Structure formats: structure tokens, C-alpha cells
Amino acid sequence: MTADIVLVDDQPLVRAGLRVLVADSDDLRVVGxxxxxxxxxxxxxxxxxDVVVMDIRMPGMDGIEATRMITGSCDARVAVLTTFDDDEYVYAALRAGASGFLVKDMALDDILAGIRVIARGEALLAPRVTSTLIRDFVGAPQRSTARVLDGITARECEVLELVARGLSNAEIAERLFISMATAKAHVGSLLTKLDARDRVQLVILAYEAGLVPR
Incomplete structure (x- = not known):
């Protein structure tokens, strides 16, 4: 199945480079x-x-507000395109509903892989950046743990903590001595019970609740 991609960047050269990159893929196509x-x-x-690759700094409406409007009105998933110097903007974009972020100086193959991850309905939070990103991201006062985690089981609480630490379903299954299918089912249940769009929001909820130390 081919995923439709919209590229958003105020630099034509960046869009052209991404368009060429995607053009070589059988499973992705740029539609706008x-x-x-x-x-x-x-x-x-x-x-x-299916996916919007979104720059942040643009004239007029920036990528954060555009992300908020897009994720609030349709099922398109947003991959923020940024640099590590734009951390504060990335945090705001994640709160606006972005499913993850790409970095402009990443290898082209990694950018392409990141777009595919988000097109599959997953979130792009690499373990190497998760802790740094979320530690600063949740600067607001923590919510009541009981309120955030109301209705989830003890096992689901364990799974949520591991998701927040950046573990994949396979790694969660190995850590908890359960099958991959069971781990995936627990994550799906958490998404439903906590009304989360994807794993990114699960991570945010876990940190805000204090389930994982900052």
C-alpha cells in the first residue's frame, strides 16, 4: 500500500530534495x-x-499551529522536520499532535525510514533522544497520577513505563517475559483507555503523571 505524503517547507530546495528522495520509493509518493x-x-x-512532513519556522502560520489544525481536523499524521537547535519548537509541535520528528541533517535513508514509520501509524521517538526530549518537554506541573492512570491495570502500567523509556513492543515483550502479540495488545489497550493518538502521547502522559522520573 502506498502512503501519500505532503511536504511543507518554505525552502524550495528542501522540498525538492525530499521529493526526489521519496520518488525512489515504491511505498511512498508525494501528492502535494x-x-x-x-x-x-x-x-x-x-x-x-497519510503523512505531512512539516517544517517549523515558516512565514505567516508556523508549523506548530499548522500541525495543531491538521491533527485536530483529520487523520493525517505529522512528522516535524527540524534541527536540534529547535528543541523548544519540537516540544510544542508534539503537544500540538505531531507523531514525531525528523532532523534535517539526518542521513537520507534515515529520513525515509522515519517517514515510513509514521506512515505505518507508529510514532518516531528514537530511544537515544527520548529521555532528553521528554525531560525538558514536560516542564509543566505533573497531573495527578491517579487521574491520568485511572482505569489501567498494573500490567498496563508496567507497559506504559517501558513505552515511556523508549522500548519497542519487542523489547517490552522480552523485558516482561510476554509474547510480542501480548505486548502489542497492551499498548493498544493503553491507547484506547488513555485516549492517546499514538505512542508519543503515551510517553507524554507517563512523564506528566510522574510514572517515569524526569
């Missing part, structure tokens, strides 16, 4: 491009793509 957040919102509403 935009140079501003406002144009991106309108284009996504028209094309209904």
Missing part, C-alpha cells in the same frame, strides 16, 4: 507541497494525505 503553514492546512484538507 506547501511553503507556508496556512497553505499546508488548506492542502491537507483537500488531499487528505
Amino acid at each position: 507541497e506547501a511553503g507556508t503553514g496556512g497553505d499546508a492546512v488548506a492542502l491537507v484538507a483537500e488531499l487528505r494525505p
Whole structure:
């Protein structure tokens, strides 16, 4: 199945490079491009793509507000395109509903792999950056643990903590001595019970509840 991609960046050269990169993929195709957040919102509403690769700093409406509007109005998933110098913007974009982020100086193959991850409905939070990202990201006061985790089982609480630590379903299964299918089922149950869009939001909830030390 081919995933439809919309590229959003105010630099035509960046969009051109990404377009060429995606063109070599059988499972991804670029269906539209935009140079501003406002144009991106309108284009996504028209094309209904699977993934939006979103720059942050753009004239007019920035990528954060565009992400908030897109994720609040359709099922398109947003991969923020940023640099490590833009951490504060990345945090805001994740709160706005982005499913993860890519870094402009990443290897091209890694960017492509990241787009595929998000197109599959997963979140892109690499273990090597998860702890740093979330530690700063959840600067707001913690919510009541009981309120956030209300209704989940003890086992699901264990799974949530491991998700927040950046473990994959396979790693969770190995750590808890359960099958991969069971681990996946627990994650799915958490998404439903906590009304989370994806694993990114599960991580945020776990940190905000204090389940994982900052």
C-alpha cells in the first residue's frame, strides 16, 4: 500500500530534495507541497494525505499551529522536520499532535525510514533522544497520577513505563517475559483507555503523571 505524503517547507530546495528522495520509493509518493503553514492546512484538507512532513519556522502560520489544525481536523499524521537547535519548537509541535520528528541533517535513508514509520501509524521517538526530549518537554506541573492512570491495570502500567523509556513492543515483550502479540495488545489497550493518538502521547502522559522520573 502506498502512503501519500505532503511536504511543507518554505525552502524550495528542501522540498525538492525530499521529493526526489521519496520518488525512489515504491511505498511512498508525494501528492502535494506547501511553503507556508496556512497553505499546508488548506492542502491537507483537500488531499487528505497519510503523512505531512512539516517544517517549523515558516512565514505567516508556523508549523506548530499548522500541525495543531491538521491533527485536530483529520487523520493525517505529522512528522516535524527540524534541527536540534529547535528543541523548544519540537516540544510544542508534539503537544500540538505531531507523531514525531525528523532532523534535517539526518542521513537520507534515515529520513525515509522515519517517514515510513509514521506512515505505518507508529510514532518516531528514537530511544537515544527520548529521555532528553521528554525531560525538558514536560516542564509543566505533573497531573495527578491517579487521574491520568485511572482505569489501567498494573500490567498496563508496567507497559506504559517501558513505552515511556523508549522500548519497542519487542523489547517490552522480552523485558516482561510476554509474547510480542501480548505486548502489542497492551499498548493498544493503553491507547484506547488513555485516549492517546499514538505512542508519543503515551510517553507524554507517563512523564506528566510522574510514572517515569524526569
